[in-house]
Amino acid sequence: MFESMALAATRLADPLALAMLMTGVVIGTTFGALPGLGSIVALSVVLPFTFGMDPMLAMFLYAGIMSSVTFGGSVPAILLNTPGTPPNAATCFDGYPMAQRGEGARAVAVSATSCLVGSVAGAVVTILLLPVIKPIVFAFGPPEFFWLVVFGLVMIAFASRANMVKGLIGGGIGILLSMVGYSDMYDSFRYTLGSNYLWDGIPLVPFVVGLFAVSELISYSARGGATLTAGQTAKINWRGQVSMGIMDVFSRPTQWLRASIIGAGVGIIPGLGGGVAAFMSYFVGMKRTTEPELYGKGSVEGIIASETANDAKEGGALLPTVAFGLPGSPDMAILLGAFVLHGMEPGPLMLRDHMDLIYALLFGIVVSQVATSGLGLIATPWLARLSILPSRWIAPIVLVLVFAGTYMVRTNIFDVGLAICAGIFGYIMRRYGFPLITIVIGYILGPLAEKSYLQSMQISDNSLMIFVTEPIALVLMILTVATIVVPIVAAWRKR
């Protein structure tokens, strides 16, 4: 453990690693500050460019992005009442009223400091829990993994926005698409249509990039216009208040500690994103505070609650992602794809063979958060002005970069075609309310579920009883059923 930590820490001192972190910080903050382009799109865009890169350096790049997106998103949330990413919505409640009364810079400083505190707390929770979770993961056999993957699939589909049926449909389609290609276990082809291109299945990078980045760019360029006007940004007062904002956070240890625990806890539960962490922390904070009347009217505590939880979630979400291959949050699904791209299989093998990379990611998140918070305070005025750039200025440049990046992964021009097809498919799915993230989850987890199922059947001599007779498997099965039943019963009782 300490050897892996030392290795990761040593690599962090490498100038190239720091350059990667900083690149990630710039990309993440920019994508966070641009409403509509969150961490998922940012990670999707850089994913192909990391192919062939040293995995450790790639981890630093991802860490830089993941840690900086939420701060980037908080800037327009505070200054312009436009959350850059959905989890920043709770920050609008108090950040914007503060900006309106001329305390915008103080609110941004509170956000930057809260993000830093949250990131450190999330990373600490993960570092503390990793040794504990390791023996648990090794106790899991194929039937336990099967139920765990099914649990993850169901959980994530249920966590999808507004309509769980559409979430489940997306998950099902993702699983079906993951079946394309050659199965080495049974020396057989599925859904390849006689094409050589599909022998290895639908390639991950063009599929994910198309589904998220291209579909978003289609929407972005079709919409036209700019997010905000120059007049809106001109009202912002940038001077002073920064040290006051920093002190605001450090003088409220109870608030940020509570928010950190909630954020990290929510992050550990597969499928729940920063939105849940931020809102839950915000409402708990409101119930616990001595000044609940200030919430929603420019309360510093409100910003601490939402932004700390937002960033603490990242560390927590990493735990199920690396330990079980279950994404702790939607952006972790893309990270899961990145692990696969770099030849790593999340789960016991990753915990055994690639602990250094996990620590690199955690350390990277903390270090890049320090950079984000520091530089963010300086760069805030310029970041906010990104929102006035017309979307049609940005769209062609990002689109060309995305296509070139997709091509570079396998130097196969057909991958660009696949990315466009996935983009069109993704756009229509998004337009009609089907959550895209469940498709990717199904696509990534489907083969894992099938592999665990087939291995279980081999162990048990084709008896299905293996899935219910093992104690952990039974508990996971009950949890899966409860995940389906609880929201339905709750909805029924509510009405």
Added chain:
Amino acid sequence: MKSRLNGAFIWTVLLGLFVLLLVYVARGFPDLLRFTPNLAGYGTLAMIAILIVGNFYPKILRWTETTLQDLWGGGKTDEDATPEKVVPWPDVIRAIGYALGFLVSVFLFGFPAVTPVYVTLYLVVEAQVRFVWAALVGVFVTTLIVTGMVVLHVEVWAGIIPEFIPDYVGGSILPPI
């Protein structure tokens, strides 16, 4: 019964047909390899059926509208940053047309030749940027891409037209499909 034959309904039906086709094709797989496609396929078909019926009887969909996020006080998931503003289809088709046009042009003429023209054209026509600025951005983006490919030792895709400028325009070989 109120009929609501909108785009969402048609798309759901198309998805249903697609999944049905996949389930049908799965009949030809070996026994154990059929299990997952069948499980996922029939499960998805059941959900699609619920959605289709719910289109006519919305009451049956109400129980599906509460999610864990709602129960636990969450907002939206990360993927939907802003509520999707419905954009008219002609605008969407135009955006898709630009993407497809880029693909076809790159396929024929390669990245180095098409990228500056595409970026410049798009910025001038769609974003009303002055030609000089648009061209500068186009050249910058192209330099970035080509330099990236050269630095990472990636073969620059030069298009399938006969070789025109060696290694940059034309002469690329199609991978097997």
